[in-house]
Amino acid sequence: MKNFKIVLVTCVLILLVSCQGNTNTERVFIITDYGAVADGVTDNSLAIKQAVEACVLAGGGKVVIPGEGVFVSGPFDLVSKMELQVEGGATLLANPDTTVYTKSAFRENPGEGTIWIGGVNLHDLAITGLGVIDGNGLKFMGEELGDAYELLPFKVKDPRPHILTLENVHNLRIENVTFRNSAYWTVHLIGCNDAVITGITIDNSLKIRNSDGIDLDHCKNIRISDCYIQSGDDSICLKNRREFKEYGKCENIVITNCLMSSRSCAFKIGSENMDTIQNVTVSNCTILGSNRGIGIQNRDEGVVQNVLFSNIIIESKFFSDVWWGKSEPIYVTAYRRANIDHKDASWRFPEGATEGFVGQVNDITFRNIQCRSENGIYVSAESREKINHILFDGVSVVLNRVTDYEGGVYDRRPCEGEGLVKAKTSAFYIDNATDVQVRDCDIRIGANAPLNMGELIHRTN
Template identity: 30%
Template sequence: MMKFIYCCLALCFIVQILVAKEFDVKDYGAVGDGKFLNTESINAAIKDCHNSGGGTVRFPSGVYLSGSIQILSSVTLELDAGAKILASPNLEDYDDLGVKSEGRSTSFIWAKRAKNISIVGRGVIDGNDMAFFDADVTGPEWQVDYSVVRQGNDFKVRLPDGPLKTKDRPGMLMTFIECENMLFEGITVQKAPNWNIHLACCKYVDFTNIKVLNSLLVPNSDGLDISQSQHVHISGCTIIAGDDGIAISPCADGFCDGEARDITVTNCTIESRSAAIRLGWAKSRIGDCVFQNLILNSNRGICINGRLGETIENIIFSDLIINTRLHSGWWGKAEPIHISEMPLDNSYEDAEKRREHSLIQNIRFSNIQINSEAGVLLYAFHPGSIRNISFDGVDMQISNGKFQQYSGGNFDLRPSKDHKLSVFAHDIPAIYLKGTKDISIRNYSVQWLDEMPDYYTNAIYGEDFDGLLIEDVQLAVPPGTTHPEAYLKNGKNCRLDNRIKSIEKKNIK
């Protein structure tokens, strides 16, 4: 009888293993000491898991040094609490994906045309960033003509703001190309030496309660890059990145073709030295996106760039707290909201390559608290290319900052084909718009909390526009100044709030 019972128990145990299909990397020779290179062991476990029909590749507590890891269809990587997958410091340990975007062709963890894959657990994926940087050397400014910036040659990179000077380094920490049905849940991804997680032409992807903890000094250490992907949902995440926190549709050229749409971002906190959220530039449409219940602490809060003839449309931003301050060395000048359309290449001049300019339209901002060291910026190089933008329920407070002397008093429109329009001296109003069409500003308040440098001016400055509605606003100018609250020139089709205390108009129809 006892023999029968033991046989039944053994059979149940075997069945449980077969059903669970769990593949422990240590059973494949992996060593979690942070020294042994586990590339072959980890990839062997993944391959067996995939070949068996799918299951879970488990990482028990320990530090697993590895080169590139390829995830195959129907495989879940599960990292126990205390488990860390550590990227190799040696560039020869990284796979070349055979495709290149913005010079990046290698990746640490990657998948191509895989389905039903996940990375979950309470463990850590570590990009080993400082193996590829000198922590005491900053890099040069990009796309700056020092003859047109306010500070001249004194406009330059300074520690402790970074960014650090780049050495030879890997491409993306994690790359997924044309994958479907993906889940990232609970994990921490940190110390990326370049882009952190890049989706290129993927579908049906969920990021839930993950942490991205990158150095604020490392250039290009974006948190999440969503290129030409659809049905992507990001919720409950903490993202800290030296460069953009969440970037929609950047640089998928060379990887795939598609559009970025049906994307939601909710209940997240994002910290960045560049833009907390960036849309564009791209070579295809970006649209139908919602950003809600977010806290943004960054250089630029929200940045929307039209540069390559793309259309960016049907976007909602609501229930946000945006805190921005000036940083030296990074793109952006503390704009809480930046929308710009500019030429980026010769396609605007070459008749054989000419295409329609970018179009940014149907963008809604509502219920937003702003604390910043600069103003909202809308700049259309081609008149009418930024249109139908609405602000409703925005409270804005502007204060002075410690980096004004190094980089304040400039507009930053990078990237731009013309470097004289990349960064250039310009007065700073609370809201600036140029070349726009059909802008509405409702239930908007502006407060100045400090004495400001003399290049801070009006509450609203508009020029070369067609269609402007301002109503139910509470405006102010910097303390001790006599600027009009609103300055408008070369515009038409205005409807203005009669509670604006002072308005100066020139050539308004």
């Protein structure tokens, strides 16, 4: 009987601990319980901050934007052991008042936007739901000019908010939620480790400059899958910004099953790279209606190496000179950055330097890729040793004119020297690089041939 009592007490204790654990993980904090109203006008940042604080005091939980309409908010921060859930039917909308955005997205560099939703030095964070996080981007733009909006002038701080800026977060999950209408970058991860981004939609205006989709900055061990990204600037971009140099390399990145469209470059490495970007695989993606498809744009002292692109469809075409790129479905370039008078010029070179140098691009493979474009693949460097061991294996290029732009030009911007380079259109234009192999590739001319056709495969040096 005594043993039975001991077993019974033990079972009860285990059950109580188990129930307590489940209660902790299921604590829910709905922002309307803290005074938030979904009227599309009221700034609810205080209510959201109070819900987040309650989550902290409880030791973690779920902060919910309920499916009840449009909740306007100014800046707020996320915390560890928190899930921000935006329910289906709910929209979290950025406050259009520029004065509420005071924190720079790039630390002491104020010239490249501010932070709306942020978080630093966190762990175990999730952003989920079937709702919408809306950056209210057009409210921060000037006049519509052709295929781009005018950027409003500013003196020191560019007030345009980035939607989500997370720094040094471990164990991060972003899934299913829709981000849209960003005024600047949409999802910026800095120094993050072990993150999964899956099933999200990013739907930005194709006319807003700098409206990147996902930027991985000094990040490690990141998986991106099953996403739809439409953005004026790069859809997915890997980089190592100088402002965050303490986080080191950007490495071990897997990107798969994504659909992308951009007026700049759908998938890009660079141009900011002051460290190393390595061990990257991009596969089973479709790129439609873009200026460029895949780009490696090295402009700083960092190295790019060990990158594999496979099973990808690319459709690219010309846009105006506002956008970097000239319809190159694939481009690999290595040129030192130009020393120009720019709003953030002091952040572009190593500390104390007035000019920079460019690192190498090595061991890059493009396999089983179909390209349909107004321009060809472009590989070019300032000197032969800067680009080494590039393989194009089973790459198909169909050259077909679909716009009224004349063509006959490749884009090296931003670089020291000539940015827009006049040259005949080739399916492969290889200039100043070492060991570039074109193996089992197919080249065709579509119904409307480019106006400035040259050799199908052009090599110099």
